[in-house]
Amino acid sequence: MSAAARERTGRRQVARVVLLDPDDRVLLLHGFDPPDPATTWWFTPGGGVEGDEDLAAAALREVAEETGISRVRLGPVLWQRTCSFMFDGRRWEQDEWYFLGRTETLDVDTSGHTDLERRSVNGLRWWTCEELLRTRETVYPVRLAGLMRTLLDEGPPLSPIALGTERD
Numbered sequence: 005m006s007a008a009a010r011e012r013t014g015r016r017q018v019a020r021v022v023l024l025d026p027d028d029r030v031l032l033l034h035g036f037d038p039p040d041p042a043t044t045w046w047f048t049p050g051g052g053v054e055g056d057e058d059l060a061a062a063a064l065r066e067v068a069e070e071t072g073i074s075r076v077r078l079g080p081v082l083w084q085r086t087c088s089f090m091f092d093g094r095r096w097e098q099d100e101w102y103f104l105g106r107t108e109t110l111d112v113d114t115s116g117h118t119d120l121e122r123r124s125v126n127g128l129r130w131w132t133c134e135e136l137l138r139t140r141e142t143v144y145p146v147r148l149a150g151l152m153r154t155l156l157d158e159g160p161p162l163s164p165i166a167l168g169t170e171r172d
Contacts, residue, residue, distance in 0.1 A: 015086075016098035019063035020050030021105040022082060023073070028156055029130040031071060031112070032143065037091055038123045045142035046129075048102065063103045070121065071128060072113025079104035080160050085145055085167035092120060102145075104160055146170060 023031045032046040049070045053062040060078055068074045083102040088095065112128045114121075131139075133156055136149035143149065145167055 014097070016096060017053040017059070017062075018050055018098045018100040019053060019059040019066060020048045020100055020102045021063050021067050021076070021078070022048055022102055022152070022155070023067060023071070023076065023105040023107060025106075025110055025130055026108060027132075029132050030136070030148075030152060031073075031128060031130055033070060033125050034127040034129065035125045038120075039093065044126075045144055046131075047144045048148075050100070050102075052098075059101050060103065063101075063105070067105065069116040069118070070114070070125075072111070072116060073107050073109045075107055075109055077106045079106065081164040082155065082160055083145070083151065083167050084164045085170060087144075087170040087172075089170075089172040092124065100145075101164070104155070144170075 025031070031049065033049060034044060034046055036042075036044045049067045050063060051066040051070070053059060057065070059081070064076060064078060067076055080103070081101050082104050085100050086098070087100060088097050110130065114125070114128070117125060133149065133152045136143060136152055139149075145151070147167065
């Protein structure tokens with residue numbers, strides 16, 4: 005989507021990455037809303053498209069900034085969702101595309117975090133699918149455990165799966 009088209013929608017366009025290591029563990033960030041640090045959740049690396057970036061370029065840039073991992077083999081878009089939520093005192097309305105990514109790198113570096121990320125992210129962790137299926141913690145997208153199981157069992161979908169709209 006072009007920068008002009010993104011501007012017309014009035015919604016933030018976001019590229020996310022389901023980043024898998026050689027053992028098929030997925031890397032998630034642990035976050036919270038700065039005004040309410042007691043309420044936490046896990047989420048995939050990613051963020052807003054900037055300028056004339058395409059979604060793939062944004063996905064790779066965001067992974068590098070948020071995790072320090074720059075050696076990523078980016079695969080197809082797996083899923084797409086629309087979401088609306090309150091965060092850091094404002095409502096966020098965004099369309100998200102989830103790319104498959106693979107890396108051999110396990111070490112993370114958060115020195116590239118923005119000020120907002122430094123105020124709202126308190127860790128990163130590699131998760132197995134089984135750990136995701138068992139956890140009682142909040143994970144976004146909300147169906148990530150089942151989506152991961154399907155991805156690992158069947159491979160990437162032929163076209164992106166629409167996850168629908170999530171609102172908080």
